[in-house]
Amino acid sequence: MSLLVVGLSHRSAPVSVLERASLSADAQAKLLQDTLASEPAVEAAVLATCNRIELYADVDKFHAGVAELSTLLGQHSGVGLDELTPYLYVHYEDRAVHHLFSVACGLDSMVVGEGQILGQIKDGLARGQELHTAGRLLNDLFQQALRVGKRAHSETGIDRAGQSLVTFGLQQLSDGAQVADWAKGKRALVIGAGSMSSLAAATIARAGVAEIAVANRTLSRAERLAEILGSAGTGVVARAVPMEEVRGELNDADLVISCTGATGLVLTAEDVAEAAEGRRVALLDLAMPRDIDAAVHRIPGVRIVDIESLADASADAPMAADVDAVRAIVSDEVAAFGAAQRAAHITPTVVALRTMAAGVVAGEIARLDGRLPDLDDKQRAEITQTVRRVVDKLLHAPTVRVKQLASEPGGAGYADALRELFDLDPQTVAAVSRADLTELTDLKTADLMITDVDVKNRGQA
Structure with missing residues (x-):
């Protein structure tokens, strides 16, 4: 699955179009539900302000995803698809991450550097969590965007580059x-x-x-x-x-x-x-x-x-030095986010491998009990601990190394290789992923509070 964003903003569309392209709270909810009902998407979140409408989704097909998300935006925004299409932009995978992080820092706002967009990003995430349309990827993405925006405002003078x-x-x-x-x-x-x-x-x-x-x-x-x-x-x-x-x-x-x-x-x-x-x-x-x-x-x-x-x-506001500093932060954070996501992608496979190994150990100990029934509790415990240590030591280096390799660009295939080498049951891996997703959708909005930047006043970013 891959991250895709389709949207329009004050940078891509004239005010006359933006005035007509709007999403009420009910329309946003329906858009999210319809996006999940479409074939290419398994997660969805909306970022809707007075000057932008963006639909984020985790999709399995790029071209089908772009077509479906564009169609849905046309259906729900109040502007027909034919008229809307010339003003839509598309970002995919790392470019989509870079775009949201830039938005969170105020680099893409009408007045560069304003911090009120953070409140709107927080609202978008809370809405996706409430409707259970935001899963692991979009939860991670939006929460990290909030942190990146906070970092930009606390570490640079971007607030001086553009006022609210x-x-x-x-x-x-x-x-x-x-x-x-x-x-x-x-x-x-x-x-x-x-x-x-x-x-x-x-x-x-x-x-x-x-x-x-x-x-x-x-x-x-x-x-x-x-x-x-x-x-x-x-x-x-x-x-x-x-x-x-x-x-x-x-x-x-x-x-x-x-x-x-x-x-x-x-x-x-x-x-x-x-x-x-x-x-x-x-x-x-x-x-x-x-x-x-x-x-x-x-x-x-x-x-x-x-x-x-x-x-x-x-457009003529002085900003060069502060903007350059924020852009550097965004680039670093995009790279770190990509590495973390690639590493997280292999985690369910590693968990499934260790679960399988634990099952093998339990089975062998049970077989040993049948063959050596006279072992006392101390002996049985020592043998069990020894077998577990051997398995842990054998698995430690390869599992640590595969996580490192998976975090690097092009490392997505290591999870598939691990499943193939150890003949892991795909259903077991999927079960681990679903368990993680259930935990994520139970996140509370209170966990997303930003203390250093005033996000309570939500403006027209």
């Missing part, structure tokens, strides 16, 4: 001024109370805005966020408002930040034009598909920054 989308967007709106100076005293409207909106609200509160109105379809969530903001010690006055009052709040807002899961526009050009008449309003749209009509940029006094303009602006 919120900070970067505010910098674009401030036209080169310090965000704190630009934001001080402003009245803000935050639409949405999810993780990205919460991050945005906390950021502008620290920057010094005077007032924040939080609007959300579920008012209790808006009230909770307003309570947190008001008690954070920044001095901001925060309050919650129902979504139906957004247009009225817009009349008093100097800064509007919107990030909802709505499929249509939250603010039309007419809404903004009416509220902005005779004054200046700054808009930051972090949603995909967009929440705010792109036509508002034609309205006098209105400045808007959205996902598309952020992608263009972030």
Whole structure:
């Protein structure tokens, strides 16, 4: 079996396509289930953010796998396969590992170096575990990606190479001024109370805005966020408002930040034009598909920054030295992951060999008991221990060596050779693998916590 990823992102597809290609939680679950039901795949996981949809699978056939995964993405993403195909990319085996590790480090994000993608990778793994679609390979892959991302953020200055989308967007709106100076005293409207909106609200509160109105379809969530903001010690006055009052709040807002899961526009050009008449309003749209009509940029006094303009602006961010350092980390980790996977591939065969050897020892000791019934317990124990030591010593060197050889490139055939030489029962080897897989699918999400990087605020990576 081999790792395959098929997907699209802001690097391969225009915003107009990404806006339409989206996966709800239910759609992701159905995609995973259908992927496992397809012939080429035995494991599957989805990484879905506002700016990327990627389907990871362990497949036994490359071409059939690409065709099947592409078809499934077309069926579930809302964009037909014919239209989607030109924007899809495919990575296989080590290149697929390299891609996910790069994504985890923020190298493939719209704003290079942002760390919020780690939370989304963690969500993707948790979803695969919950639905029992992620097995040994994808559990190992996604957990290692989280560790690699954490390492990149702790060992390099990649965080300086690209700020989070919120900070970067505010910098674009401030036209080169310090965000704190630009934001001080402003009245803000935050639409949405999810993780990205919460991050945005906390950021502008620290920057010094005077007032924040939080609007959300579920008012209790808006009230909770307003309570947190008001008690954070920044001095901001925060309050919650129902979504139906957004247009009225817009009349008093100097800064509007919107990030909802709505499929249509939250603010039309007419809404903004009416509220902005005779004054200046700054808009930051972090949603995909967009929440705010792109036509508002034609309205006098209105400045808007959205996902598309952020992608263009972030392309010129200084990053060379830190990016090079992270790329070196990724290369090292990809090599180490490949070696570990190749070594793990032979482990069930080695376990099966030692199980067979233990059975031979037990059988011979039982036969000895029949031939020498007068042995006392001490003698029998000594003979048993001696036979076990002989078998262990004979197996030690070859099993250690075969693990070393299997971890090297091209070492996949050693497991087959070992099974052939010792005439091992394939069903026994398969049983060992299934036992390991059962343990893996019982992993708890708590085991995946990342402490050094804030992954709780899941942004638009």
